[in-house]
Amino acid sequence: xxxxTSKFKYIVCDPELCIGCQLCEYICSYxxxxxxxxxxxxxxxxxxxxxxxxxxxxxxxxxAPCVIAxxxxxxSQDPESGIIRIDxxxxxxxxxxxxxxxxxxxxxxxxxKLAEFCNxxxxxxxxxxxxxxCPKDALEYxxxxxxxxxxxxxxxxxxxxxxxxxxxxx
Amino acid sequence: xxxxxxxxxxxxxxxxxxxxxxxPEEWYKLYIGGVAMATRLCWENxxxxxxxxxxxxxxxxxxxxxxxxxxxxxxxxGLASKSPLTGFIGDSLSGSWLSIAMKRAQWDxxxxxxxxxxxxxxxxxxxxxxxxxxDHLLGLGTYETEETIREEFGDDQIRSATIGxxxxxxxxxxxxxxxxxxxxxxxxxxVWGSKKLKAVSFRGTSGxxxxxxxxxxxxxxxxxxxxxxxxxxxxxxYGTSTNMLNMNKLGLLPTRNYQxxxxxxxxxxxxxxxxxxxKVKVIACAxxxxxxxxxxxxxxxxxxxxxxxxxxxxxxxxxSNCGINDMTAAIxxxxxxxxxxxxxxxxxxxxxxxxxxxxxxxxxxxxFICEKAPEGLELNFGNGPAAVILAEMIRDREGIGDxxxxxxxxxxxxxxxxxxxxxxxxxxxxxxxxTPGYDARSLKTFAxxxxxxxxxxxxxxxxxxxxxxxxxxxRFTVDKTRGEVASRSEEYAAVYDTLPMCxxxxxxxxxxxxxxxxxxxxAKLINATTGWxxxxxxxxxxxxxxxxMKKAFNIREGWVEADDDLPYRWKHEPMTxxxxxxYVVTDEELKYLKKIYYxxxxxxxxxxxPKKVLADxxxxxxxxxIGV
Numbered sequence: 020x021x022x023x024t025s026k027f028k029y030i031v032c033d034p035e036l037c038i039g040c041q042l043c044e045y046i047c048s049y050x051x052x053x054x055x056x057x058x059x060x061x062x063x064x065x066x067x068x069x070x071x072x073x074x075x076x077x078x079x080x081x082x083a084p085c086v087i088a089x090x091x092x093x094x095s096q097d098p099e100s101g102i103i104r105i106d107x108x109x110x111x112x113x114x115x116x117x118x119x120x121x122x123x124x125x126x127x128x129x130x131x132k133l134a135e136f137c138n139x140x141x142x143x144x145x146x147x148x149x150x151x152x153c154p155k156d157a158l159e160y161x162x163x164x165x166x167x168x169x170x171x172x173x174x175x176x177x178x179x180x181x182x183x184x185x186x187x188x189x
Numbered sequence: 190x191x192x193x194x195x196x197x198x199x200x201x202x203x204x205x206x207x208x209x210x211x212x213p214e215e216w217y218k219l220y221i222g223g224v225a226m227a228t229r230l231c232w233e234n235x236x237x238x239x240x241x242x243x244x245x246x247x248x249x250x251x252x253x254x255x256x257x258x259x260x261x262x263x264x265x266x267g268l269a270s271k272s273p274l275t276g277f278i279g280d281s282l283s284g285s286w287l288s289i290a291m292k293r294a295q296w297d298x299x300x301x302x303x304x305x306x307x308x309x310x311x312x313x314x315x316x317x318x319x320x321x322x323x324d325h326l327l328g329l330g331t332y333e334t335e336e337t338i339r340e341e342f343g344d345d346q347i348r349s350a351t352i353g354x355x356x357x358x359x360x361x362x363x364x365x366x367x368x369x370x371x372x373x374x375x376x377x378x379x380v381w382g383s384k385k386l387k388a389v390s391f392r393g394t395s396g397x398x399x400x401x402x403x404x405x406x407x408x409x410x411x412x413x414x415x416x417x418x419x420x421x422x423x424x425x426x427y428g429t430s431t432n433m434l435n436m437n438k439l440g441l442l443p444t445r446n447y448q449x450x451x452x453x454x455x456x457x458x459x460x461x462x463x464x465x466x467x468k469v470k471v472i473a474c475a476x477x478x479x480x481x482x483x484x485x486x487x488x489x490x491x492x493x494x495x496x497x498x499x500x501x502x503x504x505x506x507x508x509s510n511c512g513i514n515d516m517t518a519a520i521x522x523x524x525x526x527x528x529x530x531x532x533x534x535x536x537x538x539x540x541x542x543x544x545x546x547x548x549x550x551x552x553x554x555x556x557f558i559c560e561k562a563p564e565g566l567e568l569n570f571g572n573g574p575a576a577v578i579l580a581e582m583i584r585d586r587e588g589i590g591d592x593x594x595x596x597x598x599x600x601x602x603x604x605x606x607x608x609x610x611x612x613x614x615x616x617x618x619x620x621x622x623x624t625p626g627y628d629a630r631s632l633k634t635f636a637x638x639x640x641x642x643x644x645x646x647x648x649x650x651x652x653x654x655x656x657x658x659x660x661x662x663x664r665f666t667v668d669k670t671r672g673e674v675a676s677r678s679e680e681y682a683a684v685y686d687t688l689p690m691c692x693x694x695x696x697x698x699x700x701x702x703x704x705x706x707x708x709x710x711x712a713k714l715i716n717a718t719t720g721w722x723x724x725x726x727x728x729x730x731x732x733x734x735x736x737x738m739k740k741a742f743n744i745r746e747g748w749v750e751a752d753d754d755l756p757y758r759w760k761h762e763p764m765t766x767x768x769x770x771x772y773v774v775t776d777e778e779l780k781y782l783k784k785i786y787y788x789x790x791x792x793x794x795x796x797x798x799p800k801k802v803l804a805d806x807x808x809x810x811x812x813x814x815i816g817v
Contacts, residue, residue, distance in 0.1 A: 038473035038480035041286070042413065045259040045476075049406070054396025055258050056293060057346060065345070069332070069369050069496065070470040070484050129394070152259070154413050154478030 027079035027101025028162050030062060030137060030147055034073040036157035039066050043074055043149035043158060050140060050148050059128065061137040062149050062158075074158065076149070077103060077124045077137040085134075088119035094134070103136040110134055191400040192254055192718040193217050194295040197230065200311060200318060202384055203244065203303035207318040212297070218721065219807055223689030224280040225735035226251035226298055227269035231278065232742050232811075234300050241273040241376075242359070242383040244304040250291065250389075253689050256476070257292035257397035259409040260714055261416055262691035264288050264476030268350075272375040273361050273383075274535070274596050274621040275645045277743040277752075279375030282649075282689050283350070284474035285368035290348040293393025304384040310338070311389045323387035328354060330528035331366035338390055349390040353530025356382040358586045360594040362535035362623070366527070369482075369498065370474060375622060375644055376596075378530050400720030408714060412697050413478040420696035424481035425471070429501035430460030432626070433509070439658065440767030441628045443510040445570045446541035447617050447758055450628045451767035454514030462516060463499055472498070479693055485520055491574065492521035499523055502648065505626040506537025511544060511576055518573025522580055529584040535596060538623035540579055542597045542616055544570050551610045552589075559588045597623055614757045620645035630759050631769035632657040633667050637782035638675040641753045641796075643739040650686070653678040667778045672785030683732035684711070704729060734806050741798060741808070744815045750796045753783055793817060 044060035052059050062076035079101030086094045086103065093109035094116060096102070112132035117125045128135050139160065140147045150158045159166070195217075197210045220226040227249045236245025248270050255263025266288040272279025291299070294315050301311065308323040326334050334351040349367060356363035356378030363378025364371045381387075399405050423431055433455055436442040440450040456462060463485055473480035482498040499520060507513065507522040522540075526533035546552045547568040557566035557575075559582050566575040582590030593600050601616035617624045622645025629636040638651030648654065653675045657664035662674060681704065685692045688711070695702040698710035708728040715723045740748075755774055764770045774782075787796045800816030803809070 035470075038471060038477075039475070040473040040477050040480070041289075041475045042259055042478060046406075048396065049259070049402065052396060053402070054398055056394075056396035057289070058293075058394050059396060068336075069498075070472065072470075072472060152410065152413065154417055155480070 026081065026162060026164070028139065028160060029079045029101070030076045030139065030150060031078075031159050031161060031166065032074040033157045033159070034071070036155045037064070037072045037074060038155055038157070039064055039072040040154065042152050042154065046148045046152045050143070051135075058126075059135075061126070061135055063123070063126075074149075075122055075124050078122050079103070080121075084119040084121070085116035085125060088115045090115055100139070100141065102138050102141060105134055105136065107131075107133055190214055190217070191398060191720050193297050196296060197298040197300060198296045198313065198318070199300045199302065201302045202305040202309060202311075202320075202386065205320050209316075217297070219734060220251075220738070221687045221731055221735075222251050222254045222297070223265065223267035223282060223687040223735075224251075224269065224683070225267075225687040225731070225738055227267035228278055228280050228735070228738050228742055230298055230300050231269040231271070232738065232745075234302065235271060237745055238747070239271070241271045241276065241279075241380060244302075244384065246271045246380060248301040248377070248380060248384070248386065250299040252291050252297055253288055254715065254718060255688060255690065256288035258399055258405060258718060259476070260405065260690075260718070261409060261412045261697070262474070262477045262479065262694045263688065264474055265689040265691065266291060267686070267689060268365060268372040268377055270377060270380045271746065272622070272644065273379045274376045274598070274618075277620060277645070277746055277748060278643055278739045279377060279380075280644060280686075280739060281364070281372035281374055281377060282686060283365070283367055283372040284370045284477070284691065286475040287348040287350055287367040287391060289475055290346065290391035290393045292397055293395050294391050295393065295395050299389070301384070301386065301389070305386065308385045308387050310387055312392075313390065314392045315394055326351075326387050327357060330354070331530045332369065332528060334388055335367070338388060342392075344392065347390050347392045349388050351388040351530070352378040352381045352386070353528060355529040355531035355584045355594075357387070358584065358594065359383055360531050360583060360586065361596045361599070362532040362539070363530055364532045366530050368475070369527075371527070371530075371532075373532050374534065374647060376532070399718045401717040405714065405717040408710070408717065412694065415697040415700075416478045416694060420700065421479045421693060424479055424693045427460035427464055428471075428481045428483040428499070430463055430483065430499055430504050432501040433459040433505060434461065436505070436626065437509075438768075440764065440769035441632065441658075443505055443624075443626055443628055445512045446510060446538070446545045446615055447624070447628060447756075448545070448762075449764045449766055450631075450769045452509035452512075455509060457514045458504065458508035458516055458519055460501070463504075467516060467520060469496065474691070477691065479691075481693060487517045487520050490517050492517045492577070495521040495524040497524040497527045502626050503533035503537070506534045507540070507576070510537055510626075511541045512570030513573045513576060514571065515573040518577060521577055522573075525577065525580050525584070529580075531584060534625065535623040536580060536583065538617050539583065539593050539597050539600065540576050541570075542600070542612070543579065543593060544568050544572075544576075545615050546604070546610075546612050551604065551608055551612055556589050557582070559590070596621060617756050617758065618646055619755065620752055622646045624756060627654045628759075628764070628769065629755065630763065630774060631772040632664050633774065633778070633782070634662050634664070634671045634674050634678075636755060636759070636774045636779070637671060637786050638679060640755050640779060641675070641783060641786055642679075643736070643743055650682055651675065651679045652682045652692075665772060667782060669785055671782055672787070672789040675782075675786050676789040680729075680732035680736055683735040684708075684728060687731050687735040730806065734808065737798065737803065737806055737808065738811070741803070741811045741815050744797060750783070753796065755779060
């Protein structure tokens, strides 16, 4: 069963809008490592065929399966933000967390042998840098609730031919 | 060195060996990357005077200076060999993920020497090189080949350049594909096929370091944002196919093998029609914030399921140029070419050449007998389904397709002798490379740009249709400024082709696409990447040197002034309808245009390059060999 994503914020990609440019991977790897390298990005673009394109980052599941799966108690989840934190002293790169993740959102750094997670750029003032650079606004920093609400609203706006704002009678 | 690794990888397919060559920083400052570096590598490594299918003709990759960084549209590489179509430099560009994988594998360029006796897949895994058997990949289309390789290795960061069935069959205009993009023209696929080279893959795991990441990033943010606005609107919304109606209005849209410039059904094969009926999604090359690729699909009818990115040049070649008004057939033709790994432009013009021959009685229905059409084909202009079958015959070299797979120049030589005909008069090629989607009879500046073009009939290397169409020059007449305009125009294009960056970004630096608008920003990007100290003049010289290098290559391979010519039709047969009716480029005009063009370059009246010109560009070793 796919893990539930619920109250925490996460970075989500709209495959309708994603053009596969990979700029999110560049900015992420640079922010985290000082180098441009997709292998070190915590958000990954996926291009399955010519038009199936999207990007995936940690979805901050509640009761995160990666935390549960970790045999060395190296992972914990921040109760406020849902961000997965790693204790580098404990993690040995065994990759059980990767097997537990339903979204393929975790990777192992081949040099440090540590698991790497998206931390939503919590240490940077203007938030997730990938969302900031995305040229097509395909990435959104949101919660499932907000996303559902937005979908409902845009569905109504698109399907009903109402003026988008009530007119000021004057 | 920042931005570069300083190393070129050499691979020998016969000996199955590889070695690294170190290049000094000064060399990179001269040749940068893309077409200039690829041509330079070809110059250094080719067996001079060899046949394009000789093992002595190398395959030369040259990466982009900005590949693997967030600089918008910098994810491109150049590919060069001696072209089987022209016998001169065959320099192409392709975009997307491959260049980035190559950068992270830390190779600035790759030169593949010799030929293999068994089909081979060269896998460049960081600094390791493997020669893998490729028999199981034979017959697979380009996309399938790439996907199969990624599945085999289980790593979607592996990026491959491949040939399709057309390259395997050494179709002379076969091309090389990576990530759904093509190093499209001049026949690279045929060169690879002659070497039994099915695929070259890269996996690179190193990060890319630049000299001044903060400047590079903040500029990249700004350019990315500008690229979402009006400067790229044309490319983002309809893609380049919007040119169908524009060119039609100007009477410049190749129609029925360039007989006319107005197509009465242009609406049905327009970018707007494509957008409304067939567009599935817009996608981008890696590192590109514009996204011009209009992925288009045929949803019903005999060609249902065909899907590919549609661009103006390919679209006009297979639609109006073949008299075809059925968009589904046009999409299928481009889709077929892309999957087969052949140049849809050369393919389209070869089909239109054949259609004209059919209408003029040189070819008969039974000439086109094949497995799919046991009675042959009625190959009139406009017959989409017949064109699709003919394209398959070319791809597979089946029946008459075996001759047509040689391209219009060689096919005309063959049929004119065999059938006592004059098909060469409508074989639309320059130096052997089929002509692009702008009729040059009433684009006089572009006409000379095409005639002198180092790779033949190509709209990418000479951008001189731009001043003609914009009205900066009078496109119907000739005057003494045109040599300079054509010369500066190709040098301008050569800057983008050498970095390489996609030209669609050209207005996004400052809003102005001219040198003053773009060069300072490009200099700043180069400096932030490499730590060099380039200025406006240095950027401008990149283009001059790139073009000079290509010309020097051609001279050494036996170029003579008479090679700078236009197709017979453009010199002798005016169109009869539309705003461009009545015009040709006369021999006198062409002679004059070439003269003032050579003068503008500072070359001799015979078009040769004086030693001093080369020395001033820092190309002394080239001057030694071909300077006069």
